[in-house]
Amino acid sequence: MTGHPPKAFVIGHPIAHSRSPLIHGHWLRTLGLAGSYERIDVPPAALAGFLAGFPAGGFVGGNVTVPHKEAVFTYLAESSQDLTPTARRLGAVNTLSLLPDGRLRGHNTDGAGFAASIDEAVGPGWEVGQALVVGAGGAARAIVGALLDRGIPRIVVANRTLEKAQGLRVFAPDRIEAAGMDDLAGALAGTGLLVNTTTLGMKGQPALDIALAPLPADAIVADIVYVPAETPLLAAARSRGLRRVGGLGMLLHQAVPGFESWFGRRPVVDAALRAVVEADIGAAP
Ligand SMILES: NC(=O)c1ccc[n+]([C@@H]2O[C@H](COP(=O)([O-])OP(=O)(O)OC[C@H]3O[C@@H](n4cnc5c(N)ncnc54)[C@H](OP(=O)(O)O)[C@@H]3O)[C@@H](O)[C@H]2O)c1
Structure with a gap:
């Protein structure tokens, strides 16, 4: 010193x-x-x-x-x-x-920062039976780890490159399922927490194209993109009256x-x- x-x-x-x-x-x-x-x-x-x-x-x-x-x-x-x-x-x-x-x-x-941002937005003690994580890059790895630590029983990881989603299963093969982007719509019905961890929806990037209608009414929709503050995904979640968590909270809490x-x-x-x-x-x- x-x-x-x-x-x-x-x-x-x-x-x-x-x-x-x-x-x-x-x-x-x-x-x-x-x-x-x-x-x-x-x-x-x-x-x-x-x-x-x-x-x-x-x-x-x-x-x-x-x-x-x-x-x-x-x-x-x-x-x-x-x-x-x-x-x-x-x-x-x-x-x-x-x-x-x-x-x-x-x-x-990163993962604890994400979980803390959900706590801040919806209140601690939230529980979901299934999370759907879109993306399988570095941020997704951290978030999947945090969701496992929070005891989420089932996590579906959907990614453009299926092999990368499959790679994340090594964390907990019995609790994580890999999917391609084509399977996204089918996974929504049982999902209590939807998280976008891809770059889609960032300023200058195309939106994450997903119809939220099948999500349960009490679902939480989180986007870790924080520019813009309200991504197209979060705007769609607002239209459906769903609980929403923007990406800025993760940046601040991490x-x-x-x-x-x-x-x-x-x-x-x-x-x-x-x-x-x-x-x-x-x-x-
Ligand atoms: N809020 C925060 O604190 C925070 C922290 C970290 C990251 N982030 C944000 O999270 C995002 C991802 O960061 P990262 O570090 O995980 O990046 P990364 O490791 O490069 O992963 C990027 C992910 O986005 C997917 N992707 C990219 N372009 C796509 C497209 N056109 N269609 C479908 N999927 C696409 C990739 O799919 P493939 O595997 O198929 O390429 C991959 O799953 C960035 O926007 C970053 O700014 C925010």
Whole structure:
């Protein structure tokens, strides 16, 4: 420990788009803490050098984003550093912390952030018999893991590339079923939670084309895309009067554990934080 205020980072390549500095900067300011959080562009070729050297630069940890989440996992695994069970299950790290013994700890908070965003939107204690997760990329892996942890008995993963959906079954073959996009409509009838984890519905992308009529009236529809705030999927869910959860909550809640580990206070996700990030999204070209 140097006695200097703690410094944290978000690394990615590119990184200019990251809203993490806005989130952590807001918490540092509102909690009145000394410390800093900055974005650092780290090209893949420079990643190992950055990871080996950041503690000497006064950093206590940071966030990891595209394209480095899997590479950071591999680096930590191969150098016998600390990985949480969640990071091990996903093979991906989004949060790094420097431990008192000088080792690095890799964690993944995406799935817990998603679950917390549902808790916030519909109230804790929600239960569903079946979740339908559309997409099978990195975010889907984290979300499927979190849904398993929350005890959801049956999870259908539907993806354009069927093999990737089948790959997720390894987490819990008796509870996860893989499907192609053509099977989406058929899976809706018994679904209590529908989650879009694909890039469909993002600003500039086509919508996720799915008729929500077969969903039960008490279903929850979540979209982890957060630009725009109301995706076509969420607009369709609103028309049907279904409960809806936007993607911004996941982004905000996944940031909580990292902030607590670097700066020593557990921050809250509240309306003021949401307003800061929404204003930034609204101002983007
Ligand atoms: N709210 C948050 O905090 C948060 C966190 C993480 C990610 N996200 C968002 O979640 C989305 C996915 O991120 P990721 O990291 O999981 O990406 P990823 O690993 O690249 O996965 C992308 C997924 O989208 C599917 N997809 C892409 N284009 C498609 C199309 N035209 N038709 C059908 N499926 C398509 C892919 O299917 P294939 O496998 O067939 O290619 C795959 O399942 C992004 O929009 C990202 O911004 C939000």
